[in-house]
Amino acid sequence: xxxxxxxxxxxxxxxxxxxxxxxxxxxxxxxxxxxxxxxxxxxxxxxxxxxxxxxxxxxxxxxxxxxxxxxxxxxxxxxxxxxxxxxxxxxx
Numbered sequence: 070x071x072x073x074x075x076x077x078x079x080x081x082x083x084x085x086x087x088x089x090x091x092x093x094x095x096x097x098x099x100x101x102x103x104x105x106x107x108x109x110x111x112x113x114x115x116x117x118x119x120x121x122x123x124x125x126x127x128x129x130x131x132x133x134x135x136x137x138x139x140x141x142x143x144x145x146x147x148x149x150x151x152x153x154x155x156x157x158x159x160x161x
Contacts, residue, residue, distance in 0.1 A: 075142040084112040093152040
């Protein structure tokens with residue numbers, strides 16, 4: 070099963086967002102990256118992203134001994150919930 074996430078890339082000095090579909094079985098790790106977010110914050114806000122969002126680095130298994138690192142919108146907890154197919158229940 071593939072999971073839809075929002076990828077952040079830097080293209081010609083400006084952040085760009087796009088949808089990506091990730092196989093949860095290929096995810097090695099997810100780490101929050103506050104340094105990258107602070108570097109991209111102004112451009113992300115101009116792109117219409119709310120400033121409360123965070124950016125995480127996701128390492129994906131690419132086969133053999135290779136891996137690929139991508140920047141994904143959201144904190145590791147939110148990404149984990151999406152990868153596991155769990156939804157957070159709000160109690161009010």
